[in-house]
Amino acid sequence: MKRQNQSESTGNNSASGGFFISVFLLVAFLVLPANAAHSASSYVVTETVETLEYEIFEPAPLQASASSSFGNAVAQYGPFQVVAPDMVVMTGTxxxxxxxxxxxxxxxxxxxxxxxxxxxxxxxxxEANLELARMIRRAGISTHVPANGSVRSGAVELFLAGVQRTAHPNAEFIVHSWMDEDGREANDYPASDPVHAEYLDYYQEMGVSAPTARAFYALTNSVPFSDQLRLSRNDMARFQLVH
Incomplete structure (x- = not known):
């Protein structure tokens, strides 16, 4: 009221003063509202963001000299080299x-x-080896061991995954007993132990008859984990494991 009375008693000056006061209030309104709003009603918003991590595998770059008897590889994925749109060469573990x-x-x-x-x-x-083997079978892929090829240990189970299994006459297959994380081998478990069923069931899943599966499994476990038993293509054929 005091300011309003002063404005009324000043005539023209009151209009001028009112103008400046209005401008001042407008500037104050434009400059101060953010801080004023915070002071009048202050609150904090928190948001939880879930972070997902994915492992992305990229084909390893190949050196210009990377090649085999099958020709130049165009890409490599772990132990697999893609050498043609329909064929890969496998080396390694x-x-x-x-x-x-x-x-x-x-x-x-x-x-x-x-x-x-x-x-x-x-x-x-x-476990990863048997998972990979089943992936090969589901994809309808054949396996072949070429001239001078060598398939050893768990790779023999991988070979059996092929919908068609073939091998060159001089290919070799190396077998021995498996060993678990406690250092126990197949023969350390009684024949009735369910641990043996994992392999026997797998062989039959790959089309091997039950009697043949038991005979081949017994052969592989007749050799300690630290030793090796070399089998030829003809040996594998006797177990009907090559076509």
């Missing part, structure tokens, strides 16, 4: 990541129908 790498390879090259098992020394993860 299966580990925990190999099934995921194999899946990525099939997504990129869906026409693969044949795996040439050139130099395969088994696995460091038997």
């Amino acid at each position: 299966v580990d925990s990541y190999t099934p995921a790498v194999f899946r990525q390879m099939l997504n990129r090259y869906p026409g693969i129908t044949r795996i040439e098992m050139l130099d395969c020394d088994g696995s460091v993860d038997e």
